[in-house]
Amino acid sequence: MKAFRFMFILLSVMSIGLFSACGSDDETVTETVTETVEVIKEVEVEKPSTLQTVINRGTLKCGVNDNLTGFGVLTAAGTFEGFDVDYCKAVAAAILGDASKVEYVPLTASARFEALGAGEIDLLIRNTTWTASRDRDLANDFTATTFYDGQGMMVYADSGYQTIEDMDGATVCVLQGTTTELNLDDRFTSAGLNYTPLTFETNDPLQAAFEEKRCDGWTTDKSGLASKRAEFPDSAGGPAALTVLAETLSKEPLGPLTRDNDSEFYDVVQWVVFGLIQAEESGITSGNVAAMAANPSDPGMARLLGVPFSGGEVADFQFGVDPKFIQNAIAAVGNYGEIYERHLTPLGLTRSGSLNAQWTDGGLIYAPPFR
């Protein structure tokens, strides 16, 4: 009996071995196995559009920053707050009707594009600059710009630097993995100036080095420089000890990103941003949006808020979401001006006179017509 049991086991083992060793020429066992599995699973599912995935899932996965004051920070209560975070909430309110249905993923600068490409997040709103290489090479799509920034250089007032040309041979502190690094290099090498970059991963060691004058200059987006300058400790001289050079090293338009070839979702996100801009232009705030929706003052406002105008039809532009999506977004986070006021004005970034004023005030914040 033992012998027969043993023989049976031996024969089955050998047959598996023979079967694997003598697989057909082109196919291997793995492929046979996966094919079988696919046959069982019937059809290779077509990747559904991100919009559909988000709606099915019920939450929006948003990639954000967790350590940039004003744009994305982790609060003591464990929630995220910031300019970019508010746009995540707006998109979630628009698509899912609820601004709290967001899953935030705090990403480092080096990991953000990979995370978007791999599907870890649906939407990346992490103070990311719109560049050609990122648009094409990295297979992303930039939706509307929410914040027009520029790269600046902050130096000590007593160093006497007026322009970048004065900084030949200087040491400059910069954050890793950003366009800032590349722009810095472009600017200095094209002007034939020598410089030494110190690339840090987070802001805190950088600030410590700058305070001790380890580097002569600190370069990052001017919005960041403004807030850092405002809070420069008095023990190191306070804000008066620093100046931000007038020159803007590069244009830094920041905005939300989606993946390539995903037009449905892309359009929704883009028009949510435009909707919030238009809301400010039309005077709609989170406070009065309900009243305006009940009684729109002109057809344009009615189309924007997704309500009928004096007995007409509700305009539905086939976005794939509830026609009231912009109204939901405004009700959740307010219009562009409110978002800006809430997060960026406390840092000392004034809108009037900057690029981020409405186009009616001479800035670049402009929404295409909603019709």
Add this chain to the structure above:
Amino acid sequence: MNSIVDKLYVLSRSQKFRNLIIQFIFLIFVGLFVYYLISKALQLDITLGHFVSRAGFGISHTFVVDYTSNDSRWFAYFTGVVNTIRMCIVGIILATILGTIMGVARLSKNILFSTISYLYVEILRNTPLLIQIIFWQIVFLQLPRISEAITFKDTVVISNRGILLPYASSTENGYGNLWIGIILIAIIASLFLSFYINKREDIHGKVIKLYNFKLSGNIIGLIIFFTIASISFFILQKPYDIDLPSLYQNDKGTYLQSGGFEFTPEFGAILFALVMYTGTFITEIVRGSIQSLPKGQTEAALAIGLSNYQTMTLIILPQALRSIIPPLTNQYLNLTKNSSLSVVIAYPELFMVSRTIMNNSGHALPVFFLILVTYLSLSLVISIVMNILNRRVTRIGA
């Protein structure tokens, strides 16, 4: 029928046969798994083609290599690798020295000394390395600012931008490399010579004497080496010159340093952090090894009149070496891998450079595999060297 089954049964009782079958089954499963991995891997895009394009970013520490932002990404990566190797070699040497001293201190009779060693191990071993790196950076930033730098008569400059020491720089007369080659040959030759002379003295008792002064093999080797080095130096018209560091301001007021060997705060911070951290582990290893030796060794050594220092260096440490080397290899590998944390304070070693490249080019996968291969090779080199040492040390004795 029966006899075949019986034969098979007998065969199955044979250990060799069973071993073969087990290995066969095991290899089938492993083979399937590996094939699956490879077939999936081929579907991914793993080309390093984008590495030849212009790097476009600067690197702050370039040791031996001349890197500018116009060079290719391969060169940037290579600069990072050089930085890593530089830190690892210096770190390993210093950590070993520190660990040995502290390990011996732990067993010393001087209570103050052994308490310091105890506190050192307990505090630094249990704190994450990242925090220690940041701490050391802050310490180094406390050095005087560049506008108030301390200079010692033009030879040494100390500030929080770095400590500059005199260095040798080639005078560009083309013989620099030749002289380096001659030095290397001289080192090897004098090592062999001294080894041979020592052996001759040990085995045959023949001693070389100069005016009744006994010359050991080591001294002869040293003399030969210096003679060759200096003669060739002058014959080749001084290919290297002393490079004194200097600190000056350019016309816009920027402080510039030039010349000399630069020991930057970033390098210092990560070096000190790694050395201190790995040193704690080495301390424990050394202490454990020394404690595992029989007490009789120390007693016998003291009984024949050797001093404490002689006991330690001639009797205890050589024997302790046998059990120190395998865990020590482990710690060296850890040091090499922990160097990847230096992105926190702007020291551009290979992990940080590769992450910048990853971010600029967007293709993360091929860069991952490149990082893996590089670290594997570094670890392999260290393991092989330590294995050779291990075999040399354990070749005698049980």
Add this chain to the structure above:
Amino acid sequence: MQNFYKWGFETFFGSVFNTIITLLSLIILFFFINSILGFISTSEWKVVEVNRRLLLIGRMPPEHEYRVWPILWVASYLIMASIKTWGSPSYRDLLFIALGITIVCVIFTTSSTYLWVLTSLLICIFSYVITSFIGKSTTANNKNKKILILLWILLLPIIFTILLIGDGPKPTLWGGFLLNIILACIAIGFGFPLGILFAIGRASTLPAIKIVCTIYIETIRGAPLVAWLLLAWFVLPKFLPQFWGINEVSVVVRAMIILSAFTSAYTAEVIRGGLQSIPKGQIEAADSLNLGYANKMVLIVLPQAIRVVIPALISTFIGVFKDTSLVFILALTDLLQVGRIIPEQDPEFFGRQLEALCVVAFLFWIISISLSNLSKKVEKSLGIGIR
């Protein structure tokens, strides 16, 4: 008194070498105490005060916060009972334990949580007292030990049940100190048995198994954990099979897989050292008794091997616990990551990173020092290290 001075002089200033060392040590000590005092006088702790919850449990939503307390109660009961059962602690040890617990509680208790913390403290004391009443009877002792061992094995499943039951918070929301501890427990819990298997495989006489195990161990040990974690995040999903949604498994689970693999490689190396130290006679005797491979390994070889390397093993586990802080690279908010980002929360916290990192270092230090003290006790009880 005279003798004391004489001894003191001899020890510290006996020889020139000694004198130099004493002076050096005094200078170093003075320097450190000075800088520490300087730091304490200029520090502002508001950044830590406000973020205590974030440090301990990360982004866990407030409505699920109540789940943390049962876990704390179970853990404190288990730890105190185990200390009493297997530890036989002296009064000095108990004093240190009490001191450590008090300091942590004082730092981290907020006004809203002090009732919960008080309950945990009471459970600690209660469990200790109850265990000391078990007395000398062997059957009661054995029963107690069996129950405790069972509870330890079930601890991880219990923690997961408590955290996930009834639509609990998603694992990516677990953060802070809690995340580090859970990851460390899983890494050690799975890595240790796997490590034993790989160690045995590497020491096996069958060349196929030996080579494959060696390749696995050397590959995993060859690259830094940061690189493996990044690989797990981006590369692993592409390699996992498409069905059953395995390739969309949560980041936390992927971190656990990689950490377990990493721990198993390091454990395998340590145990291999232990296996090499067993006298060959043991194995020969087991063979001569016809014990068979499995029995030989489990009954004779492994118990001796593991006994010998317990200090090195615990040292490896401490290292794994500290390495769990590297999961920040996977967008998980663990304790160290919280410490690094809280200074950016509010402009008034800019530049306060030393305070934040101090507290983080302290938390890591407490756990590591307890583990290393544990290893010293085990070392002593096993008689290793006596020349």
